[in-house]
Amino acid sequence: MMKGNVVVGQSGGPTSVINSSLAGVFQAAKNLGANKIYGMVHGIKGLLDDNLVDLGEKLKSNMDVELLKRTPSSFLGSCRYKLKEGDKDQYAKILEILNKHDIKYFFYIGGNDSMDTIKQLAAYGSEVGSDIKFMGVPKTIDNDLAVTDHTPGFGSAAKYIGSTLKEVIRDALVYDTKNITVVEIMGRNAGWLTAAAALAKGPDCEGVDMIFVPEVTFDIDKFVEKTAKIQETKNNIVIAVSEGIKTADGKYVCEASQANAFVDSFGHKALNGTARFLCDTLAAKLGCKTRPVEFSTLQRCGAHLASATDISEAFLAGGKAVEAADKGESGKVVIFNRVSSDPYLMIPDIYDVNAIANVEKTVPKEWIVDDNTNISDEFVKYAKPLIQGELPAYMVDGLPTHIKL
């Protein structure tokens, strides 16, 4: 049984199921007798400002918890805030705030940067002899965390991409004149989500014609040439590209079209406009109609199309972290081990955060086929179990209902 209070935070980019992990932490901590369960408002940044909410007051019924599972984005708010490695003053300040609230368990739901936060705090905690347990709950649509078979959030985004592409392809094939649709999918360095475009193909769908992931160099001339070749026998072409594709000089394709783009305080340029740039290029070179489609934030917040498998795994991951912390674990992250794909059997476990933080897992090169223009069936076999099942939104007055702070 848990002694003392619990705090949980959400960090990094939103997903459709990050709130399911929050629900999982909340429910498990409640079941294990935690006293207060606090939420950090805007992640570690909020904690540093002592901005906490009492989750027991926000989630009063099972219905609230069910709504939370169906609500996209981060219920508690998020942040993009990286602790400075070795900044002991900041570590001490965090521990002081935690101690002030008699918090004995710290859960952080997020991706790579969030796992780094757990790594630093767990190391400092054990250095100063704190009894606070620090646990990471993985979350990222990008599916780029090491060690784990996959990450919560990926399955729902992949299901969104597969489902919506099937609809976009039906739409794109409607005319008997030449046209090209280029669909832009998220993923700066890892092509897992773009690879999910391969899911659309089936007995009732032609699938996409080409898929370009950021793991391999993108050649604009070859791209135009290959598209022209396909156009010789097909009027309507649909192509999936990652927002993160780069040319041989190491530049993002979208940079070509972004002279005036806003650069944030970290020096990051927003990565979009790839599809538009490629459409303009194809229109100019091939003289046909083109249409860019950006899935944009829709692919990470389309909770109405979330995968039930993903939602329950996200929930489970939250619960597993609590259970492990209750048993005395710290500095660990929940991971998924796949026992088999068909039938699908996945067993959650915990793993040393040091092996996971700051390591990026990309799509295996051998799954990128057809002269780097397609994704193999191995990927489809890997991803299919993760998109199974639906947990429909509660529709009220014609629209999905959510819960907010």
Added chain:
Amino acid sequence: MMKGNVVVGQSGGPTSVINSSLAGVFQAAKNLGANKIYGMVHGIKGLLDDNLVDLGEKLKSNMDVELLKRTPSSFLGSCRYKLKEGDKDQYAKILEILNKHDIKYFFYIGGNDSMDTIKQLAAYGSEVGSDIKFMGVPKTIDNDLAVTDHTPGFGSAAKYIGSTLKEVIRDALVYDTKNITVVEIMGRNAGWLTAAAALAKGPDCEGVDMIFVPEVTFDIDKFVEKTAKIQETKNNIVIAVSEGIKTADGKYVCEASQANAFVDSFGHKALNGTARFLCDTLAAKLGCKTRPVEFSTLQRCGAHLASATDISEAFLAGGKAVEAADKGESGKVVIFNRVSSDPYLMIPDIYDVNAIANVEKTVPKEWIVDDNTNISDEFVKYAKPLIQGELPAYMVDGLPTHIKL
């Protein structure tokens, strides 16, 4: 009872429910004893090439018809082909093909241009004493047809926009830093779909901050000024704009960013890039992060989020056209008369095509409020009944299933 054969075609931009109208025509014609029910492949263009399919062979079971109702885009393919007014050779050719196949009933599902096709053919048919009945079935997400209360297709697109915006807003509000999301919605001259952004607001959703429709002139400086004003008290701003907004000089806003855009054979430039242009402008002037979101074709093909009300009305419209033609009507279009909004009661009727073809209905000026930056509750009351209910996709192996030719 119907004598002879039937032909049905689909034309113009796809919608989520244009296939429901096709299903409605097919089912009603079958019930009324039609002999063969043909489909034009790629609309009137296909008919001119004598490219017909026997729908009885393509839709063999009730399950096929149910799948058709859940399949977005035009099952038969579409075209953007306008008959040349007064081209009697072409009229004669069409009648010759119809007569060759013993076709006595001609149904065309589409928007303004398609109604013009019905108008011309019905007039020519009666001029030459043909006994073929020509009937129009309305379809357009743009909701811009005259006389009718609304058009099939609009409700589902509005439901998609309201639902997805609720998710985008949850996503956009996640950080405590300043950012602006500009969402671009279809509609060249009529702002009905952009107005649907007003549906997102509710007890569980903050709604969008501003809505800009093409019915009123767009002023870029005032837009920046108003956004800056909102930003004084709010970190996260979400704005909905129509792709068709124009500045005082009559130019589309997106044209400013489209020096190299492809111009089609009709001289039409693709209208997109409005959100991106406005985001770049806001980022430069207000120095904050911005994100353009284009709903693009997703809003017209997102059948997995279709409105059940819209699907059944689209089906009903197809059936009504057949029933009227069977009673001897020709040169008419199905329209919807709203008896009441709450409770919602809608009665279909038929109307002279001459009053509908080539007339465009826009959003009433009195519904555009707050210095042209918002949409009134009258619109919400009008649109709410049209987005009610769901007809979930048949999910197979994690994805929606469709039917294709």
